[in-house]
Amino acid sequence: MSGPFGRGRRVAAALLTAVCWPIGPAHAAGTPTGPAARTADVLTWAAGADRMSDGTPGRGYRLIVRTSVGGSGVRLRFTNAFGDRPLTLTGVYAGLRDRGAALRPGSNRRLTFRGARTVSVPAGSVTWSDPVPGRLPAGSDLVVSLRTPDAAGPASGHRTAMQTSYIGRGEHTAGESGADWTRTTGSWWYLDAVAVRPARRDTGAVAALGDSITDGWQSGTDLNRRWTDYLARRLRTAGTPVKGVVNEGISGNMLLTDGDGQSALHRLDRDVLGQPGVRTVLLFEGVNDIKAHTGVTAADLIAGYQDIARRTHAAGKCLVVGTVAPFKGWYEWDPAAEAVRREVNRFLRGSGDFDGVTDFDHTLRDPHDHERMSPLFDRGDHLHPGDKGMRALAGTVDVGSLDCTR
Known part of the structure; x- marks a missing residue:
């Protein structure tokens, strides 16, 4: 060791x-x-x-x-x-x-x-x-x-x-x-x-701001198999100065609403923008807002993403956004929630507000039913990926998109 x-x-x-x-x-x-x-x-x-x-x-x-x-x-x-x-x-x-x-x-x-x-x-x-x-x-x-x-x-x-x-x-x-x-x-x-002071002065970090999927729920305890852990191992040998990976996921977290942890909007400054050496934010939030059935619309979520983009860019950092993963089979799923998810993902893929898009939805979804997570990655509750899914999420990230300068 x-x-x-x-x-x-x-x-x-x-x-x-x-x-x-x-x-x-x-x-x-x-x-x-x-x-x-x-x-x-x-x-x-x-x-x-x-x-x-x-x-x-x-x-x-x-x-x-x-x-x-x-x-x-x-x-x-x-x-x-x-x-x-x-x-x-x-x-x-x-x-x-x-x-x-x-x-x-x-x-x-x-x-x-x-x-x-x-x-x-x-x-x-x-x-x-x-x-x-x-x-x-x-x-x-x-x-x-x-x-x-x-x-x-x-x-x-x-x-x-x-x-x-x-x-x-x-x-x-x-x-x-x-x-x-x-x-x-x-x-x-x-x-x-x-925090540390790396040997190379151009070294930076990416901060993953997310919910229970980022937090690592349903991955192996004491095994460091969160998708951010797999990403950190990728970056050690990748030809990029972005080497730090920090996990700012909170289980149950939402983009817009406080509950399990302050919302991503409310904790952005303390957990991410005010931290040393963070060059890029990778935002992977939204599914908890959608499945909570609190009346949140796609327009509400889009406004939240845009607000985080403005604040991140104003702080001189880059923002890569992850699409919202499928969750059909989870007890809070219904067609109305799915419609919001699809509309949000269309915006994320096509918007010019972000410095990169990581298509987690495309990676995790069942090729035969795009509303559902692939059984290969599903830990069993149809919302949280297991270890194979965590590895796949890390593999989805374009490491080049993390080395973004503003």
Whole structure:
């Protein structure tokens, strides 16, 4: 298994002595320390934040995330976006995973925040850690451990991780053994982004903004088989400077309406446009708006897509849009919903508002019934593709369309 500071155990071991994740030098007052101060930063991992259950005081979390692009100067973003009071984080560490909740010996390093070991994140806000020297390769399992000493009220995080992380007593975050991390969680708590500084300054990332299909629901847990994972593996060997792939899917998410997560319209700035190194947005939303039968029309959805296009382009980023996949057989399907889906897809394919179109509908549909997902890709509920479908979605993306300059 590759570790964050080299490929393979032999290389990682040789580099460990050269790596020094900082206890943290003090920063001069007024010195910028956010992403704006490090213009070459690029996201290597992210997850759309939502309101979670209430936080637990004194709890420790050991979170496992998979990187997409390699680089140095690792920084982590912590979120209190849905909290109703300040969130204190302490005992925050990051290291390399061995297996389960255990870290590779000697790899766990303390994180700091403007040189301090504890940070208070205001309600409704996010905060970035100081950079950690050392190189983090693509395809690494990064382990982030943290403690919430006085957490209360709504927590912020990502509910459907499709990845096992761990819960324990907060005083064990510095330890590298997995013995004290006896409980598991299928969510990511308080962590919503990781950035690195790639070796090549022209490196960028694509952010996939979507719903449960992008979130990876029905793909293999702990196997990194979301379509974005397959895309990240494609990009590592592709002749494009776009190497980072970040998954901003939220299960149940809609384009227009808040519900399971804020709508794509409402979370666009926090989850995508305000993130470092995102060059292109790949928008794959709409099916939940259509099947919810809330009276949403094709014209409503088209206006939403156009609004996201305007805002994305105004931010100097490119927008590739995915067509809405078929879902006949799902209990909310009916001919009226299908008519909206088809009208929306006609617009997406023919509009000049976007920098590229990825025809997910064409890839997933049954060649004998275009209203239904192909049985080859259907996980069984007629809405969510399984692992073969996820791989097919990733293969549909024209990697050249992601390297778009505005």
